[in-house]
Amino acid sequence: MAVVVLLLVVSSMLPVSVFTWLWDRLNVFATVFLGIFVEAVPYLLLGTLASGLVEIFLDRDQMSKWVSHRPVAAAVGGAFMGMIFPVCECGVVPLTRRLFHKGMPLSAGIAFLLAAPVLNPIVVLSTAAAFGWGQMLFWRMAVSLVIAVVVGLVFSVEKDAANVLRPVMTMEHEHQHDLPKTFAEKIRAALLIAADEFFEMGRYLIIGAALAAGLQTFVAQSVLLSISSGPVLPVLVMLGLAVLLSICSTVDAFVALGFIGTFSFGSVLSFLVFGPMVDIKSIIMYSQVFRKRAVSYLVIIPFLMSLLAGILFNFVRP
Amino acid sequence: MPHRLYRSVQALLLLALCIFFAGKLSSGQLTYYINARFIPLTIFGVVLLAILAQTLFSENRRSRRQEDAGDDVHVHEHKPAAANLWFMVVPLAIGLLIPARPLDSSAFSTKGFNTTGPLVSSDSTAQLFETASEDRNVLDWIKIFNYETDVSAYIGRQASVTGFVYRDDKLAENQFYLSRFVVSCCAADGFAIAMIVESSQAQTLEQDSWVLVKGPISSIVINERNAPVIQAESIQAIPVPEQPYLFP
Numbered sequence: 001m002a003v004v005v006l007l008l009v010v011s012s013m014l015p016v017s018v019f020t021w022l023w024d025r026l027n028v029f030a031t032v033f034l035g036i037f038v039e040a041v042p043y044l045l046l047g048t049l050a051s052g053l054v055e056i057f058l059d060r061d062q063m064s065k066w067v068s069h070r071p072v073a074a075a076v077g078g079a080f081m082g083m084i085f086p087v088c089e090c091g092v093v094p095l096t097r098r099l100f101h102k103g104m105p106l107s108a109g110i111a112f113l114l115a116a117p118v119l120n121p122i123v124v125l126s127t128a129a130a131f132g133w134g135q136m137l138f139w140r141m142a143v144s145l146v147i148a149v150v151v152g153l154v155f156s157v158e159k160d161a162a163n164v165l166r167p168v169m170t171m172e173h174e175h176q177h178d179l180p181k182t183f184a185e186k187i188r189a190a191l192l193i194a195a196d197e198f199f200e201m202g203r204y205l206i207i208g209a210a211l212a213a214g215l216q217t218f219v220a221q222s223v224l225l226s227i228s229s230g231p232v233l234p235v236l237v238m239l240g241l242a243v244l245l246s247i248c249s250t251v252d253a254f255v256a257l258g259f260i261g262t263f264s265f266g267s268v269l270s271f272l273v274f275g276p277m278v279d280i281k282s283i284i285m286y287s288q289v290f291r292k293r294a295v296s297y298l299v300i301i302p303f304l305m306s307l308l309a310g311i312l313f314n315f316v317r318p
Numbered sequence: 319m320p321h322r323l324y325r326s327v328q329a330l331l332l333l334a335l336c337i338f339f340a341g342k343l344s345s346g347q348l349t350y351y352i353n354a355r356f357i358p359l360t361i362f363g364v365v366l367l368a369i370l371a372q373t374l375f376s377e378n379r380r381s382r383r384q385e386d387a388g389d390d391v392h393v394h395e396h397k398p399a400a401a402n403l404w405f406m407v408v409p410l411a412i413g414l415l416i417p418a419r420p421l422d423s424s425a426f427s428t429k430g431f432n433t434t435g436p437l438v439s440s441d442s443t444a445q446l447f448e449t450a451s452e453d454r455n456v457l458d459w460i461k462i463f464n465y466e467t468d469v470s471a472y473i474g475r476q477a478s479v480t481g482f483v484y485r486d487d488k489l490a491e492n493q494f495y496l497s498r499f500v501v502s503c504c505a506a507d508g509f510a511i512a513m514i515v516e517s518s519q520a521q522t523l524e525q526d527s528w529v530l531v532k533g534p535i536s537s538i539v540i541n542e543r544n545a546p547v548i549q550a551e552s553i554q555a556i557p558v559p560e561q562p563y564l565f566p
Contacts, residue, residue, distance in 0.1 A: 024424030030416040031425075035351040035505030037409045038339070042363035049366070191373040195328055198370070203405040210408070212506060222430045247507050254502035254566060 025217050033213035039248055040090045040205055040281070047091015048197040051098040052190035056180065060103045071107045075152030078108030079145055082116030088249045089117040089276050090205060093285040094197045097165075106161055111152030114302065117249040117276035118144040127272070130253035136265070139313070140272045147273065147305045154301060155294070164294040204288050208281025212246040215280075219244075234267040235310030239303065242275035249276035266313025274306035319400045322378050329374035331406045336367035338413055349561045350420040352504045420562035421499045421508050422526040423484045431484070431497060431510035434464060434543040452478040456498045456513050457564045459535070459546040469537050469544050477548050478532045480559060483523045484512060494520045496531055496548070501563035508563060514538060517550035530554045 011019075068074045087095055096113040100106075117123065119141060127137045158164055180189040221241075238259065247255055252275050256268050263271075278299050286295045319327075339360055342348040348360060421429075446461055454462075456479055463469055481496040489495070497512035499505075515531050523529065533551040537544055 026416060027419045028421065028425045028428070030412050031350060031419065031421055031505045034409065034413055035508075038342070038348065038351045038360060039356060039504040039506075041335070041339075042359045042366070045363055045366045045370075188373055188377070191370055192377060195332065195370045195374055199328060199331075199402040199406060203402045206405050206408050216428055216506065218428065220428045220430065245507055247503055250503075252503075252507075255507040257502075257566060 029213050029217040032216050033209050036209040036212060036246060036281070037206065040209070041202075043088050043248060043250070044090045044201060044205060045194070045198060047087045048094050048194040048201065049190070050085065050087060050091065051094040051197055052193035054095065054098045054102065055193050056186045056190045058102055063099075063102045063104060067104055067108050069105055071105075071153055071156035072149075074105045074108035075111040075149045075156065078104070078111035078152055079115035079119070079148040081108075081112050082119040082148070083121070085116055086120050086122050087116055088120070088123070089279070089282045090201070090248070090285070092116045093282070093289055094201050097289045100161065100165055105156070106158060106164060107152040107156035109152075110155045110298070111148040113148075114151055114277050114298075115144060115148035118273070122250050123253075123276070126250055127253040130257045136269065136272070139269055143269065143273045143306075143309045144276070147277070147302050150305065151298065151301050154297060164290060166289060166291055201285060201288070204285040205281055208246060208279075208284040211284075212244065212280045215244055231266075231311055231314040232307075234263050235270050235307055235314065238263060238267040238271040238310070239274050239306060242271045243279050245275075246279040246281050247275065252276065264314050265317045266310040269313055270306045270310030273309060274302060277302045277306075322381060324400065324403075325374050325378050327403050329371045329378070331403060331410075332367050332371040332374065334410055335406065336364050336371060338410055339364045339367070342413070342418075346560055347418045349563065350418050350505070353501050353563060353565055354561050355565065356503065420558060421501075421505055421510075422482055423497065423510075424526075425499075425508070426484070426510060429509055431495075431512050432460075433495075433512055433514070433540050433545050434460065451475045455479060455564055456481050456496060456511055457500060457566070459513055460511055463537070463544045463546045466544075469546075472535055472546070473537055475535045476532070477535050477546075478530065479513070479548065480528065480530045480556060481512075482526050482528050485520070485523065485525055489514065490516075492516055492518055492520050494523060496529070499563045500566050502566055505563075511564075513545065514547045515550050515553075516547060517553055519550070519553055523553070528556050528558055530556050 068077055085092075085095065092113055095116075096109050099112065100109050104112075124137065124141070127140060131137055155164065180186045221244075242252075245252075245255065252272065256272050259268050259271070283295065283299060286298055290298065339348075342351070343357070343360060343364070348357060352360070446458055446465075449458060454477065459477065459479065462472060466472070479496060481498045484495040484497045486495060493514050493516050495512035496515045497510050499508040499510050501508040515533075517531075531548050531550050531553050533549045536547045536549055538547045539545070
């Protein structure tokens with residue numbers, strides 16, 4: 001009661017403009033937050049559905065038959081696997097976790113995790129729509145592929161997956177007793193897994209979207225965009241923007257197009273390579289699946305390599 | 319949380335989300351959040367959410383039937399954190415409690431706005447010049463003035479442009495900005511563009527109100543670049559358009 005009275009007294013002393021300011025901020029926050037959320041939900045649903053289907057229809061024996069256990073072959077294979085799965089960075093996290101659970105080697109899974117959001121057919125088409133079938137598309141795919149394979153190889157050094165992955169509590173407890181037999185039962189089991197995972201991953205999507213929307217509500221982008229000279233700074237700015245905006249990889253090419261006039265080829269390329277691998281919502285979703293150290297590798301190595309690629313291209317194609 | 323209760327809450331939340339999306343779709347407010355091109359994706363999401371909710375409901379019915387039949391059912395506590403469920407309430411609450419409003423000038427302070435560019439598009443230039451003068455929007459005019467080194471051919475052309483009003487203290491008394499947000503994907507990537515309108519009514523217009531401005535085009539130089547200006551002959555108040563954002 002006292003608190004309410006105090007609040008009323010304090011608020012009555014504030015000028016009206018403070019309230020309109022707060023109300024305006026709240027509206028911007030709500031629109032940006034719901035924008036990211038509404039856009040991401042269908043993709044998250046697709047990813048969790050794919051994960052449910054993998055869980056039910058793919059068994060561990062098949063997995064070990066398909067995927068090589070030699071690190072380089074596994075990493076390259078994992079990265080190219082990204083070309084078939086139409087998942088972006090929201091959907092790829094639950095799917096990758098499921099693949100690990102099915103016995104996929106670390107190097108292959110990590111390469112898949114980083115490559116799939118860029119190499120998948122939807123992203124290729126949207127990048128081509130924005131930039132044409134040219135250099136930007138080619139280098140985006142090539143640089144992403146290299147980064148994914150390198151990070152995959154780094155992880156192949158770790159022999160015990162338990163040091164990288166957080167323990168999974170929710171998996172497979174439900175149907176151990178009555179394994180689904182008919183096709184209809186299997187589909188239903190896959191849907192139940194998808195529903196569980198939608199809530200589990202949705203939680204981190206919501207936190208990430210709220211953070212990104214909060215930043216966009218209170219931090220002026222012009223602060224970032226005003227520094228765009230030299231070979232290094234603009235790349236850093238674009239990398240920062242990729243994290244800040246947290247745009248889905250399926251459409252980020254259209255956003256990048258808007259920067260082509262002000263930013264160099266290399267800077268925009270680094271945005272297109274790094275954004276799908278690391279942004280606010282994916283960092284938070286990674287932290288649900290991987291241990292802290294693994295998450296920091298997943299963020300830092302792609303960051304440094306994208307930075308390097310951007311700077312290199314700034315020298316070759318200023 | 320008991321297993322069946324957990325499933326019921328899940329199902330209800332999925333259903334609520336499904337209805338929320340469907341409601342935004344039918345009210346047309348979905349375009350306040352995402353570009354209209356992605357509406358099919360949301361429809362797909364609505365269908366999938368409904369299927370998932372239905373699966374969970376029927377799963378509960380099945381488990382209850384089995385229990386009634388005296389089968390040995392493993393009713394156990396559900397392991398996943400119940401907190402996962404409550405997070406899903408956040409977007410629903412934000413969507414229901416805060417009235418839907420497309421991005422407007424209150425986002426300028428962080429997102430900024432632009433009067434000249436940088437706007438180049440690989441494929442749409444040809445189409446841009448074919449568009450009839452009256453059908454060009456704010457983005458088209460800015461693109462043309464950005465693209466052409468000599469804009470004299472466009473001076474005096476009749477324009478008919480919609481947008482929201484932004485009155486800036488830096489402008490002259492008879493000027494205001496006619497602005498639109500350009501959104502590729504969702505509101506998160508939106509950026510604002512604006513062209514100057516000159517009119518004796520400038521002072522009477524309300525900030526962020528939507529208007530249709532008609533009049534001939536003239537040119538002004540801002541930061542060493544050509545920018546279009548409309549000499550308003552008429553300014554008509556209009557409701558928020560079906561698609562408040564433009565596509566780049």
